[in-house]
Amino acid sequence: MKGNKWILPIILLVGVVFAEVSVIPTDESQDMPKLAYQFVWRVATYDQWVRTGVIDPDLANPYGERPILWIASGPERGNFVFSDTVPSTEEFSWHRDPSFDIDAVPKSYSVAVAGWHSIAILKSTITDEMGQQVTWELPYFREIFNSLAGDADDWVEVVPDSDADFNWNARLLVIPAFISTADDPTYYIRQEAERYPELADAIRDFLSRGGTIYAEGNAGYLLEALGIIPTGTVDLSDPVDGVPSEGMIAGVSVEDSSHPLG
Numbered sequence: 001m002k003g004n005k006w007i008l009p010i011i012l013l014v015g016v017v018f019a020e021v022s023v024i025p026t027d028e029s030q031d032m033p034k035l036a037y038q039f040v041w042r043v044a045t046y047d048q049w050v051r052t053g054v055i056d057p058d059l060a061n062p063y064g065e066r067p068i069l070w071i072a073s074g075p076e077r078g079n080f081v082f083s084d085t086v087p088s089t090e091e092f093s094w095h096r097d098p099s100f101d102i103d104a105v106p107k108s109y110s111v112a113v114a115g116w117h118s119i120a121i122l123k124s125t126i127t128d129e130m131g132q133q134v135t136w137e138l139p140y141f142r143e144i145f146n147s148l149a150g151d152a153d154d155w156v157e158v159v160p161d162s163d164a165d166f167n168w169n170a171r172l173l174v175i176p177a178f179i180s181t182a183d184d185p186t187y188y189i190r191q192e193a194e195r196y197p198e199l200a201d202a203i204r205d206f207l208s209r210g211g212t213i214y215a216e217g218n219a220g221y222l223l224e225a226l227g228i229i230p231t232g233t234v235d236l237s238d239p240v241d242g243v244p245s246e247g248m249i250a251g252v253s254v255e256d257s258s259h260p261l262g
Contacts, residue, residue: 020098021056024080032092034147039090040080041148043068044111045155058102059083072107076100080111117157117167119145120206121174124192125162128179134188137176137216161192164202166211173206177217185218185236186225193225200226 024036043066059067059081069081086094102108113119121142124135138158145152157167166173181187193199203226207213215223221234 020096021059021100022082022084022086022094023076023097023100024082024086024092024094026078026080030093035090036080036092036094038148039086039092040068040111041113043082045113045149056083056100067110067112069102069108070111071105072109074104074106076105081108113155114171115169116154118169118171119152119156119174120159120166120170120172121156121176122164123158123160124178124188125160126188126191126195128188132179134179134192135176135219136179141174141176161196161199164196164199166202166206168209170206170209171211173203173211173213175213175215175219175222177219178222180218186221189218189222189225192222197226200228203228 024030024040026033026036030036059069066082066084068083071077071079071081081097081100082094085096121138122135123138124133126134128134142152142156142158145156149155157170159166178185178188178192203213203223207228213223218234218236221236223229224231224234
């Protein structure tokens with residue numbers, strides 16, 4: 001019995017030594033950003049349970065899901081932090097961090113895709129004078145999700161405005177930018193609101209279930225045209241221009257501390 005007193009401390013010491021996380025950067029140090037985001041998508045969807053290395057006990061337990069975090073503030077801001085070991089076959093940039101302390105991170109979010117058809121993309125059935133779909137960015141969003149998931153149909157549902165019935169499991173609604181005319185960036189958006197006023201109730205129902213909306217470009221005005229947000233909320237006459245010397249990247253000031261980017 002006397003010799004057994006050392007067994008537990010040794011086991012605990014070993015656990016502490018090997019408890020570390022995998023850090024996946026998303027800044028200029030990331031050599032393969034597409035592969036990195038594809039990996040995050042897989043962990044957040046298909047591969048939440050399969051272990052590939054040593055689990056950090058502060059972020060996951062031995063038998064539960066393996067969370068992958070996006071760090072929203074502090075020195076690690078923008079990085080993904082994985083509670084397991086990234087497989088050696090992955091080609092993107094990552095490193096192990098044995099000193100990571102989640103309690104020292106002011107704000108972070110666990111990345112998870114809620115499941116079947118948890119992402120909805122609004123499709124306008126209105127076309128312009130050339131027969132083009134006025135939600136012109138729709139194919140680009142489909143390509144983004146297909147690029148991440150291979151085949152995104154399990155996760156992403158394109159919802160036409162003429163049959164706006166968002167899936168009960170939808171958590172994110174993407175509204176692509178609308179075509180702008182030469183003198184009116186809201187022309188087709190106002191047509192959308194006038195032709196499909198029932199879209200307002202569908203979006204309100206979606207929001208009442210805790211949904212989140214991402215509106216690209218002038219698409220935010222659709223929420224105003226439908227009466228979901230107050231008149232004058234969206235000012236399309238004051239766009240945010242990117243800086244040419246910085247790759248047309250524009251900085252955004254977020255004043256709401258509860259916002260993911262705040």
